[in-house]
Amino acid sequence: xxxxxxxxxxxxxxxxxxxxxxxxxxxxxxxxxxxxxxxxxxxxxxxxxxxxxxxxxxxxxxxxxxxxxxxxxxxxxxxxxxxxxxxxxxxxxxxxxxxxxxxxxxxxxxxxxxx
Numbered sequence: 001x002x003x004x005x006x007x008x009x010x011x012x013x014x015x016x017x018x019x020x021x022x023x024x025x026x027x028x029x030x031x032x033x034x035x036x037x038x039x040x041x042x043x044x045x046x047x048x049x050x051x052x053x054x055x056x057x058x059x060x061x062x063x064x065x066x067x068x069x070x071x072x073x074x075x076x077x078x079x080x081x082x083x084x085x086x087x088x089x090x091x092x093x094x095x096x097x098x099x100x101x102x103x104x105x106x107x108x109x110x111x112x113x114x115x
Contacts (some may be wrong), residue, residue: 008035015045024055031062039068046074053083060086064093072097076105 014026015038027045030038042059049055060078063071075097078090091109094102 008033008037011035012038012041015041016048020052020055023049023052024058027055027058027062031058031065034066036066036068039063039066039070042066043071043074046078053081053086056081056083056086057089060089060093064089064096067097069097069099072099072101076102079105079109 008030011026011030014022015030017023017026023045027042030042042063045059046056049059056078060075063075072094075090075093078086079094081087081090087109091106094106
């Protein structure tokens with residue numbers, strides 16, 4: 001494994017770090033790097049951070065940056081999150097992923113009075 005691969009593996013591992021800021025930073029960097037190997041771990045991290053809205057929003061953003069269709073259903077589910085910051089990030093991520101399957105959930109989110 002080269003240094004770049006080691007770095008990505010470390011970031012993926014950091015998604016489960018005990019320090020919330022480390023998890024947030026790891027998600028952001030994986031998204032900025034558009035690291036497709038991180039899609040599965042990022043999706044898993046959604047379930048592990050249900051009570052951390054800024055981490056969830058960052059995960060959604062990262063998945064949008066990566067743009068992998070495999071994450072679309074999980075990002076769509078975040079449109080129903082109770083936190084506005086998460087719903088906003090999810091909507092933006094759906095746009096970045098750019099698949100037609102995201103259109104109807106976005107339309108429904110627009111009709112939600114809590115948005």
